[in-house]
Amino acid sequence: MGTILIVAEIQKGVIREASFELAAFAQKLAGSGHEVKSLVVGQGVKGLAEEFAQRGGGEVLVAEAEALANYSADAFTQATLAAVAASGADLVLISNTPSGWDFAPRVAAALDAAFVTDCFDVSDEGGAIGFKRRIFNGKLDAQVKATGTVVATVQPGATPAFEGSTEGKTTDLDAGIGECKTKFVEIKIAESKGVDLTKADVIVSGGRGLGAPEKFTEVVQPLADALGGAMGASRPVVDAGWLPHEYQVGSSGQVVTPKLYIAVGISGAIQHLVGMKGSNFIVAINKDPDAPIFEVADVGVVADLFDIVPALTAAVTAAKG
Amino acid sequence: MKILVCLKQVPHSDARLDIAGDGKWIQEDNIKFEINSYDTYALEEALKLKDAGEAEVVAVSIGPDRVTQALRTALGMGADRAIHVNDPAMEGSDSLGIAKVLAAIVKEESPDLVFAGLMSEDGNFAAVPPMVAQLAGLPSSTAVMSVSLADGTVTVERELEGGALEVVQLPTPCLLAVQSGLNQVRYASLKGIMAAKKKPMDTKTAADLGVGDQVGAGAAKVEIEKVYTPPRGEGAQLIEGSADEVATQLVGKIKELGLL
Ligand SMILES: Cc1cc2nc3c(=O)[nH]c(=O)nc-3n(C[C@H](O)[C@H](O)[C@H](O)COP(=O)(O)OP(=O)(O)OC[C@H]3O[C@@H](n4cnc5c(N)ncnc54)[C@H](O)[C@@H]3O)c2cc1C
Numbered sequence: 001m002g003t004i005l006i007v008a009e010i011q012k013g014v015i016r017e018a019s020f021e022l023a024a025f026a027q028k029l030a031g032s033g034h035e036v037k038s039l040v041v042g043q044g045v046k047g048l049a050e051e052f053a054q055r056g057g058g059e060v061l062v063a064e065a066e067a068l069a070n071y072s073a074d075a076f077t078q079a080t081l082a083a084v085a086a087s088g089a090d091l092v093l094i095s096n097t098p099s100g101w102d103f104a105p106r107v108a109a110a111l112d113a114a115f116v117t118d119c120f121d122v123s124d125e126g127g128a129i130g131f132k133r134r135i136f137n138g139k140l141d142a143q144v145k146a147t148g149t150v151v152a153t154v155q156p157g158a159t160p161a162f163e164g165s166t167e168g169k170t171t172d173l174d175a176g177i178g179e180c181k182t183k184f185v186e187i188k189i190a191e192s193k194g195v196d197l198t199k200a201d202v203i204v205s206g207g208r209g210l211g212a213p214e215k216f217t218e219v220v221q222p223l224a225d226a227l228g229g230a231m232g233a234s235r236p237v238v239d240a241g242w243l244p245h246e247y248q249v250g251s252s253g254q255v256v257t258p259k260l261y262i263a264v265g266i267s268g269a270i271q272h273l274v275g276m277k278g279s280n281f282i283v284a285i286n287k288d289p290d291a292p293i294f295e296v297a298d299v300g301v302v303a304d305l306f307d308i309v310p311a312l313t314a315a316v317t318a319a320k321g
Numbered sequence: 322m323k324i325l326v327c328l329k330q331v332p333h334s335d336a337r338l339d340i341a342g343d344g345k346w347i348q349e350d351n352i353k354f355e356i357n358s359y360d361t362y363a364l365e366e367a368l369k370l371k372d373a374g375e376a377e378v379v380a381v382s383i384g385p386d387r388v389t390q391a392l393r394t395a396l397g398m399g400a401d402r403a404i405h406v407n408d409p410a411m412e413g414s415d416s417l418g419i420a421k422v423l424a425a426i427v428k429e430e431s432p433d434l435v436f437a438g439l440m441s442e443d444g445n446f447a448a449v450p451p452m453v454a455q456l457a458g459l460p461s462s463t464a465v466m467s468v469s470l471a472d473g474t475v476t477v478e479r480e481l482e483g484g485a486l487e488v489v490q491l492p493t494p495c496l497l498a499v500q501s502g503l504n505q506v507r508y509a510s511l512k513g514i515m516a517a518k519k520k521p522m523d524t525k526t527a528a529d530l531g532v533g534d535q536v537g538a539g540a541a542k543v544e545i546e547k548v549y550t551p552p553r554g555e556g557a558q559l560i561e562g563s564a565d566e567v568a569t570q571l572v573g574k575i576k577e578l579g580l581l
């Protein structure tokens with residue numbers, strides 16, 4: 001029994017889908033007697049706060065200030081702490097987005113609270129809050145228990161957005177934003193370069209399992225060429241400088257939905273999956289039978305990619321006659 | 322300038338992950354460990370600043386005896402000294418417990434910059450660095466993709482989704498948690514490894530740092546109850562056989578999709 005505070009996130013002038021997912025978790029817990037309140041921060045966000053109040057947010061505290069017009073770790077931390085004090089919340093839910101993971105730990109530390117990150121399930125354990133979260137980049141899951149005041153970040157997409165309505169109201173919150181040392185300067189949008197994977201019907205992506213940059217020209221590109229498709233990559237390939245960033249598929253690369261996606265030597269971390277799981281048909285080739293990529297694949301091959309991919313390239317070439 | 326780098330040692334990315342007897346973590350005996358990949362980028366960024374001017378780079382790690390190896394590697398790459406918090410009393414600490422110890426070191430050392438990794442590859446918490454900053458009264462930024470320093474102001478580019486970047490300014494001292502790929506990490510040279518043997522490594526306990534009562538399972542507010550293999554849904558249809566048999570079957574699937 002307690003109060004949940006949802007920290008909603010505004011992006012490009014609208015409330016993010018992920019905030020309605022937080023509402024879904026909060027409303028699920030409301031079933032076991034928790035009261036749901038929310039926080040909306042920004043400037044000129046009253047209308048959005050009213051919308052959120054009716055779509056799962058419950059009573060919405062609205063903190064408006066010039067310092068909150070753009071994201072800043074200091075200002076958002078202060079606003080959230082003010083909202084926790086005003087609402088008496090003992091569970092704070094924040095989305096695990098680039099801003100969420102930047103300021104949520106500061107809120108938790110300031111409250112000397114339990115802190116659980118990137119969870120995909122929340123439940124009331126009677127006196128404690130239970131969470132499930134991925135560890136080891138998706139290879140294992142952990143069930144954790146948090147006691148006392150709890151701050152948690154939730155993985156976007158972990159649960160469907162709240163679809164019901166709530167009888168909420170909005171209340172102005174004077175967050176009293178003080179000194180902010182982190183200063184927002186600007187957002188730079190990535191300019192799209194030569195490779196636009198979003199238009200390809202077939203993508204063959206290689207991961208760290210390829211082991212060396214030349215394997216992309218020797219093994220991955222020939223299969224992509226044979227299928228008349230494009231080549232993609234996981235992040236470590238780009239980090240290592242083996243391929244430029246425009247080849248990267250995933251949350252910090254491109255989100256693709258080709259007719260056929262072939263993942264080669266890619267384990268299937270969540271940040272990669274969000275970039276390709278919407279593909280029409282997914283083939284995964286990986287020597288580890290427990291690799292999470294097999295969970296989203298339609299067809300899997302548990303084998304050494306250096307055996308399978310050249311054979312597949314030859315078979316595709318032969319089939320074309 | 323003094324730069325502190327927080328390094329965590331984690332199971333090697335190719336290590337077998339077997340669940341431990343008590344079901345609460347993985348079996349850590351007889352597996353290989355390495356420096357958390359994100360932290361290698363953090364260390365490299367610190368060493369780049371040292372190369373470009375004058376800086377003392379101090380590597381800090383909390384963990385058992387095996388962690389000395391990670392710190393030796395950091396010294397071999399060019400760090401000047403190391404601090405190893407080795408304290409059995411810290412077993413079972415949650416992220417906040419770790420952060421309190423690191424914050425105590427930050428207060429003791431008063432560095433101009435603190436570098437950390439965005440996230441640990443084992444627990445995937447992405448929790449400790451901003452907590453350390455909050456507790457030590459420093460501004461912080463995460464998912465940092467570039468760092469430039471001029472007249473006591475740090476300008477960083479933070480990674481957002483889909484390749485967008487957010488430019489943020491912070492005064493020093495501050496803490497930066499770096500994203501992978503912001504630089505190309507150097508290897509320890511043979512000369513570096515030899516020199517590292519003479520570099521100082523301090524060993525401390527949480528009590529030495531005045532936070533003895535705030536760490537360990539007793540103080541933890543978050544407890545891992547169990548770890549388990551994620552429940553497998555329907556999963557993929559597995560294709561088996563020789564490479565040629567597999568290829569033939571895959572070609573059949575691709576034809577069904579009308580792509581051949
Ligand atoms: C904020 C953030 C954003 C991120 N954004 C992205 C992103 O946009 N895109 C992205 O991909 N990642 C992203 N990541 C990184 C992500 O967490 C993973 O680290 C990454 O996806 C792993 O890449 P991988 O699968 O290639 O490597 P690994 O996880 O190391 O997997 C390599 C796989 O290759 C297999 N393998 C090895 N050798 C062979 C062989 N001979 N034959 C067959 N299989 C073999 C192994 O079994 C293993 O499963 C992001 C992380 C964070 C924290």
Ligand SMILES: Nc1ncnc2c1ncn2[C@@H]1O[C@H](COP(=O)(O)O)[C@@H](O)[C@H]1O
Nearest residue numbers: 327328383437438440441446447448449
């Ligand atoms: N035991 C530790 N010793 C030193 N630094 C750590 C430790 N744990 C976490 N860190 C730092 O905090 C970062 C994020 O870790 P985490 O919050 O645990 O995912 C790591 O990349 C390290 O820089």
